[in-house]
Amino acid sequence: MEQLTIREIAKLCGVGVSTVSRAINNHPDINPETKQMILDTVRQYNYVPNNSARNLKRTDSNTVAVLVKGVSNPFFAVMIRMLEQDIIGRQYLFVLQQVEEEENELEVALQLTKEKRLKGIVFLGGAIRHDERLLRQLSVPYVFSTVNAELPEDGGEEMRGAAVAIDDEAESFRMTEYLIGCGHRRIAILTAFAEDASIGRLRLDGYRRALETHGIAYDESLVIHMDRSLRTYTMGSGYRAASALLDSGRDFSCIYAISDTLAVGACKAVFDRGRRVPGDISVAGFDGLDIARYYEPSLTTVEQPAEEMARETIRALFALINGTPTAGKYIFEARIREGASVRRIAQ
Amino acid sequence: MEQLTIREIAKLCGVGVSTVSRAINNHPDINPETKQMILDTVRQYNYVPNNSARNLKRTDSNTVAVLVKGVSNPFFAVMIRMLEQDIIGRQYLFVLQQVEEEENELEVALQLTKEKRLKGIVFLGGAIRHDERLLRQLSVPYVFSTVNAELPEDGGEEMRGAAVAIDDEAESFRMTEYLIGCGHRRIAILTAFAEDASIGRLRLDGYRRALETHGIAYDESLVIHMDRSLRTYTMGSGYRAASALLDSGRDFSCIYAISDTLAVGACKAVFDRGRRVPGDISVAGFDGLDIARYYEPSLTTVEQPAEEMARETIRALFALINGTPTAGKYIFEARIREGASVRRIAQ
DNA sequence: TTGTAGGCGTTATCAC
């Protein structure tokens, strides 16, 4: 099938290419009848303009891209939906771009910016710190969303980036403190693999600080790292880790998992051993996913304010796009959503 | 920040643009030293080629796109991972393209094909029947994956499309028959909105046929359609629908939900009313998601052979790409994965 | 209101 070009449509309609271009791009300076005739022909032959050629020629595009590292992360699923809604609500085009695990999101951003003449970029997930040189190369406004990433120092030039997130360390501290407040002293934690330098690290740090604050010794044997060779935040990982922990004979009354998916797996491991949540073992999660609400028992979790964060992400991005002065960081407070998975122990 | 082009790199290196092009594209006919020098400069200035220009000029690209309608569907999450792995394993580029709910996936495909010179397309989700005229316009091989879509009649020309899926109607029949075999007679079904013409329809059809086959009257009052204004396959939808059903006082011993997410919501509705699964109400799902395994009780579900389907999707696609004769349809058998959510009733 | 022509940044073809 030979590819239809604008030239052939022009020939078919007996007009020049610019007239066809005007018609399909809704330019005002064209005779309505000519326009209609052209659009009819376009429909009839199902002509589809080549986007690469368009992007190449265009200088701007009213497109905002969301670069997400890990599309299948259920927490991102709700963020993506909200971001999309807000971007489209502002009459911008929304582009969702998946970033592979081993890819550098900044390089993808640089490439996509050139390719699509983006107006702005939202990073969902990804690293906490980036190559500052690359970051400075990024010529369009950007917002790190749900990850409290480092922003480049203000070198006198205008700010082009922002970060919208929760304070993972502080929220993890909050949850651990809550668990301690419920009377738990021996709290095991399911966290990312040992070398993790992202939220896994931060949430572990918060846990540790809370223990120390309350005079509880940090016990390495209660810190369970996920297997690096497996996907980290899955129910299967949580199940595996909690199973090993339960079978080890170590003493603990509570499992704190740094994601709800891990928590679900942990619960199942408890059940499979004929024990009860929270009767025998308490379990807490993190994120505030749907499943935490619908699991039985419902999971006590740290609920991230996804909707507000998405809204603020877009607000901040468009503030940057429009040159409005904007603070660089927006740290939201999460809150403990109490479920029925944590038992209060008489002190 | 002025955009760096290949011409400037050429000038910087004191060579012609074609030499730079050869270097960055790994062409053999270039002096290794020149190549190294150019690549160093490219790195140093962080030159990123413009993809639009590349795509415009290139005639082919070794790229396979996966067009997914509903990225956040957890069943697709595992399919996407497997598809990606297999595509990359064949040394092809993998592109994931989200299709909006109201968009026509075929139009997106047509556009993307022009834009990126695709070698092949995988459709994940979407409609069962497509505009045949559009389908014939599609000039590259394609596979409908997980949806048993109609293929155009062989009009003498070579086949360009295939479909890899389960038989939703038959599998739903199988599950319903299984539930009947467990002694259930009054089986409520949670299904898509009434006008659905996709898997919701097929799974409902299978349910109905099974009832009729076994001489059980089809009772409209036990058929619960999701609210069209809400997102269909969410735990919240399942919870809402099951709650209304439970509160209606209608008589039934089993809820069959056409997705695991709906089933989870249904279970929670049962629990919230102080009743038990499966003691008081049995619940069955569909898809075979992780959550069905890790829920408590684990959910009896129809397990789709995701891995095999993904593998076959890519195999069929590359058979089409390579011109190997290929059957058009690959229908996989699903299987009932028994959990603990369905009770056997003494007959 | 419409048509012609030049150029967007790259790759491919051809000389050298």
Place this chain on the structure above:
DNA sequence: GTGATAACGCCTACAA
């Protein structure tokens, strides 16, 4: 092994 140069398909001055 290397360098001009002509496309790729579209948009947009500018001219008519």
